[in-house]
Each structure stands twice: as C-alpha cells, then as structure tokens.
Amino acid sequence: MPTFNLNINKKNYTVEADIDTPLLWVLRDKINLVGTKFGCGIGQCGACTVHVNGNAMRSCLLLVSQAESMDITTIEGLSEDGSHPVQEAWKEVDVPQCGYCQSGQIMTASAFLKQNSNPSKSQIRNAMHGNICRCASYNSIEKAVEVAAKKML
C-alpha cells in the first residue's frame, strides 16, 4: 500500500492506505481521531465534516490521496480544550441529544461563522441544512449558532 503525508490539527502523520481510501476512514481507523463520524458515506449527512484549508468539507468524499498538502482540522483540533466559541455555545445551549452528529454540526457551524460572523436566521438555517440530526435537535443547533456568532463578534 502507498503512504501519504497528512497535516492534521497542525501535526504531521504518515499513513499507509489504499489510494482511494476516504480521509474519514484514515482519520478514524488509522490515526484514531474518532470525533469525525461516519453517517452515510456519500456526502449527504454531514456527520464527517472537517475543515480543509479552512472550509467545511465532507471527509467521506475526500480521498486520502487528495488530502496531502492540505491543512486539515478535525473536531479534536478545533480548540485545545473545547473552548472554541462554537463549542462553548453548544455547551451553553446543551444542544446534543444522542450527540453523534454534533461534531459534524460544530465543524460546519465554525467554518460558516468564520465566513459570516453576523448571520441572519435564514442564513444559519441554510448553512446548517446539509447536516442531518436524526434526533432533530435543530432548534437548539440554530440557537447555538446564534450564541456562537455573538461570542465571536
């Protein structure tokens, strides 16, 4: 199997993987960063969202071979201690029910707020539309994004 050099959460990793392995499975099974979740495998649910060069991307669709030389951030690297404003807002609002989709939600929200620090309600709803929460914690997610936006101003 070929090897790949990855830059994840400001650390370098060399991994051996099949060339078509999605970044998601490299993160989870090879680097042991399991905060990035598997939901659908086809980029439809957003559970596997990570930041690639600052943009929210689905790690189930990004191949390990394409991820080399990119700056990748996972939920584990969003902050050192859970103190990113989005994480703090999530805690304040007590968003999660089962919690499984929440790292993907947080990664989508944090990338979005970096580009739009003062979003309207409908902008928030559209930005978060790609992330499914099967427990339907959407009201709380919406509120937490608003709270996070205020914290980031």
Add this chain to the structure above:
Amino acid sequence: MTTSKQQITFNRRSFIKTTALASGGMLIGFNLFQACKEGVVPPVDISQLNFNDFNAFIKISDEGKVTIFSPNPEIGQGVKTSMPMLIAEELDVKWEDVYVEQGKLDTKNYTRQVAGGSQSIRFSWEPLRQTGATAKQMLINAAAIRWGVEASSCSAKQGVITNSNGDVLGYGDVVKEAALLEVPEKVILKKPEAFTIIGKGQSNVDIDKIITGKPLFGLDYKEEGMVYASILRPPAFGQKLESYDDTAARAMPGVLDVITIGEKLRQYKDNKKKSWTAQLVDSDKIVVIGKSTWDALKGVKAIKASWVTDSDLESTADHDRILFELLDGKKTFTTKRSDGDVKKAFDEADKVLERTYEAPFLPHNCMEPMNFFANVTAEKVHLVGPIQTPEETAKVVADLLERDLNQVEIEMTRMGGGFGRRLYSDFVLEAAEISNAIQKPVKMVSSREGDMTTGVYRPSVKYKIAASIKDGKVTGYHLKEACINGGMYNLIPNFFPAGAIANYQVDTVSYKSNITTGAWRAPYTNFLASAEQSFFDELAEALGVDRIKLHLDLLQNVKGTTDERIQYSPERLEGVIKLAVEKSNWGQPKAGVYKGFSVYYCHNTHVAEVAEVAMEDNMPVVKRVVCAVDCGIVVNPLGALNQVKGGVIDGVGHALYGDFSFKDGVPQFNNFNTYQLIRMAQTPEVEAYFVESDLAPTGLGEPTLPPVGAAVANAIYAATGNRVYKQPYLNNMKVEQNILG
C-alpha cells in the same frame, strides 16, 4: 387509572448493600428493577453479593468524590444525566461534584436494563431516590457515632454533615465507617419543594466529550488486534444466498478474509430458541474481514453473489391492496375492546363519518449505523457497543454460541440514536458469529446502505375510522386497523376515546410479511394518533362544533369512571388542552397563519399540540408548533426540552417526508440522497410548556411525537381546504398536484 397503578412497592432492606472499597470509600448498591416489583424474592442470598451484583450504585471516595453509575442504556433520551440526578438529589451532594459512569450489564440479577418505551425515569423515580437517601443517612449515622451524638441531631447538605454543636465533617471523612454500618430501615425522601438538583436544568453529562470528539459511541470503540467486518446480506426480503465469487475481494490488499455466517443462527432455530429481539433472516451472509472499515466496506462491493428466491418477493403495491382487502373484512378481525353496541349506534345514526388513513413502512435511520464489537474466546464472549436491550441480547448470544450466560459480558456504549432499532440484536449476533468464526476481536460495521435496506421497519398500516352521529352528538366510534405483521398493543384500545363514547369498538387484523418489522419511536401510536386526531378534526366539523369543545365535552364523560382499563386521565388531558390553547392563542386568527390542533396520551404522558402552517410557493410549510406536556415532575428541564422539541420535529419530519417502499422484496431507498429526513431549513420552531405538577414523573422520549402528525394534517386542512389522509403528507400532496396540474 394510571396514577393509582404507579404505586411502587419494594422492600428496601433486601435490595441495598454497601461495600467498603479496598482502595477506600464506599459503594452502595441497589437492585433497582427487581425492587420495582411487588413481593419480589431476592434471586440469591443478598449477603453473598458484592457490589458488582448491583446495577445502580454510588461510589464515594475518601476525598468525598462521588461517582454515580447510570444503569440504563443512553440513546439520546438523556437518562445518563437524569437517572443519576435522582440519586444525587437525595444523597445531597453538589451536582458539579458528581461524575457519572455508564453501568455495565449484569445478566444475573436484573430485569430492566432497557432503553425503550419511555419508562426509565418512571420506574426509577422512587428506587433511585431511596438509594441516595439511604447512603446519606448512613453517612450521617457514621458522623453521629464519631461525634458521640444522636443521629437525629445531625443533618447533611451538599456533601457536608453538621450537628447541633456546630461540628462539621465531609462525606469523604466518614465514608469508610459509613460503609460498615447497618443499612437503615427507613429513610425519608425530600419533598419536591426541597429539591435542588431535580427540576433544575442540568447539561448532558457527556457534553464535554461530545463537543470535543472524544470516543463515546460503539463505532469509536477499539481494541488491540481488532479487525473490521462488513456484511453482504440478501438484497431482497424473500431471497437467500446461492453462491458467490470472492476472487476480486480477496485480491484487495486490505482484505484479510471472506467468510460466510448463518450456520449458528440455523442451529439456534433448530434448537427451538427464540427471542423477540432476534429478527432472523433465513440466509447465509457473506462477511468481508478487512484491516480497516474502509477495506471491509470496499471488499463487500467487490463480491459477486447470486441469490435465489426463497419466499414471496413483496411489493408496496401488494401490501396496499392486501391491507385494503383486510379493512373490507376479507379476514376476521380481532376485537380489542367493545363497549355498548356499535352496530346499533351506526344503524340508528342520522349520519356516519368514515375515513381511511394510511402510513408507509419507516426505517429508523439512526445516525450511527448498526455496529458492534465482539471478541469470542475460550474464556468469554466480550461484546461492546450500542444496544437498547443488553440483557435479552446477552441471552440470545449465549444461546447462539452455546455458551453459559455468565460467560457473556456486554458493555454499553453511548448510542448514536436508537428510536427502537437497537432493541433488536441482529447486528450483535452477526458480530458474535463472526468473531466466533475467526477467533479474533472484530468490529462489525454496516454501511448506510446495509443499515437502511436490512432494517426492522415500522410496519405499514391502514386505519378505517367511523363515527355515528345522532341528534348532533357522537353516539358510536369504530376503529379498524389493518397492519403488516401484528396489530396494536393491548393497552392502546383503552386510550382516548375509550370511555368517552358509549358505543366504542376497536378491531385489528394483520398480514404476515417476510419483511422484518418492529418497534419504531412511539410504537403503534406514532401513526394511530395522526389518524385519530385528524378524524376528530373532521368529526368536529361534521358536528358543527368547536374542535376544542368537542374534546373537552367528551372528556367529561370519562371523569369519575370506574373502568380500571382506561389508561389516560381526563383531568390531565384537559390540563394540556387548556395550556396548549392558551399558549398558541388558539381561536385568535392571524393573517397567513393556519392552525391545527391535536391531543394524545401515550407512554404515560399527556400531550396537546398546535401546529402552525403558512403557505409558501403554494405548498404548506410548518412554521411553529406549540406543545403542552404533562409528564409529572420534570426531572431535568434542559433534557426535557430537548426531548419534547426533538420528538415534535421528528414527528413533523416523518409525517411530511418519511417514505419507504419495496418492489419485489427490494427496499427502494438506501441512503440519504433519496430517503428524505427533515433538515434544518424545514424545521418549525417548537415551543414547549410543561404543566406544573407534583406527581411522579413519566417518560418523554416518545409521547410528543404521535400527536404532531395530526396537528400538522389539521393545519394543512386549515391552510388548503384539503384533508390529508396518507403519510407522508407533503410527498403525497406533490404527487396529487402533479397529477392535477
């Protein structure tokens, strides 16, 4: 009536046990679920048990640190937070000082380590508080002995014991002595007004781990030397494996092996073993063992398999035809409840209203796909993962692998959703059979496609509801249910309007299908409530009376009933109706806002809801739902709010979009690109209000979901003038629009 049935009797002395820890500190254990039953005889000699034999316990260290073990599986319903809150309240410690750990399964002594039916809090309300109060009293007693004073002159608060002389000791200072004391005969529980933890919103105890991505879920669990497995199962219900070619899969560098499983399950059936949690597909399955999840998933795609038809290949069109034939009386109905003379009431009626309501199959679609870890060795069967029924599952695995039950160990992880899917153990059995075959620790992971197409679905169902009207009054009510694989649960015919209408009958009939079906969030009532509460909207209209008034009037007939079978409280239904009416400004028109009302009792909780719909691009959009709930005392307001809002939005989503069908046995949807779940931009704002109560708490995981379908349907009618009878409402309206336009 429900309230009187909630009395819990138990013998505290038999079920509480303390143990001094070798490392210092004290453990107090309590056999929670055995204790809920009346006259239960301890299963073994209590004095011979150690703390591990109890499924709910407190650990207090010498430093005064408190660990509370949460006994029940956590599927997002919040019990890992709310159950320990009950203990901590009576133990009287600061919630910030409590560390919560998931308790393991103990198959020997316990009967209800289950997540299901919204029952965890209801059953544990008294016993868990008793556990905390008992520990507190023993700590007080130890301090009193140390001080040489009467225990009655001492008190404890927030982890600190004081006496009338002003002496002070922490729980940690006396914990070792306390552990050796007699368990007190009697403890006094706090009055609700003295609660400092119960009734105050507490964050999810796993919140820090969730927001930082720490391993928590089944899919996150790992062990040294673990391999990964993924399974190719028959593509259609009614097919089984004939042959397969694994050459391409075996050529993949990440594929370690390809095997088949199924033999053990056949033996299990041949041995006449069965369990309601084991939904068994009668076919061999092909398993690809890989170095990583991806290797296994990819390997499965490279398998070329041939399948043969083994039984009927059913289609949704067949089901629809069959269910209609059943409703029309093709087969004899089973009468679940019959009051008065329905036939006579209908014969003598001035007018009869009859409507038919339809709902499709539904997959659960937990965000965490089905998975489980298994390590089968000569010594034991070690299982780790997300399961709602660990106790029953352990039994099935023991039977499957022909092992002693005490060799089967199950650890429950946090679950990425349950909704009923994880009541069933098929994926645990698969993992166990794979590990047994390869004798290695293995993690079985389903792809989303595998998860959605080999489910245990909410069965498709149709209801025909009829009411007779005479002199402007409802004189009779007749509900017929035709369902795939089994009908409604026996208590349900005793829900509203049972007791409220003199001539009342509920009949069921079912069709046996080879498609696996089972419980789905709020089983049986998730669509029944939609049907009945839509019918009542139309009935009120036919009677020319106000929708709310019709309900309140009917409830009058139930007050003071001596009918023990009646499951709901008319007073509590009245309470939620009035609260919902008030909070939603029902009856006060607002331009562009169309309202629909619904009220329902299920899972011991009374709920009324008002949905508001607006028209956008000629289609109804649900904008807001007001939800009034009577669940007794609200243990954790934060968690309760999440459950209520989640249940309502989940209900709106499935009522509008949830669709699933089969063609020749093959599921027609397999991932989220075609199967539609509600998403953020389609979500209404939910407002939740709780009836103030000092009654014992009831569950919240399910009861807010069933009524909302009808609230939405009735609001759609208010907005469009069209009644909707078939879920998913929105998809079916679109089809109609396309046909018309």
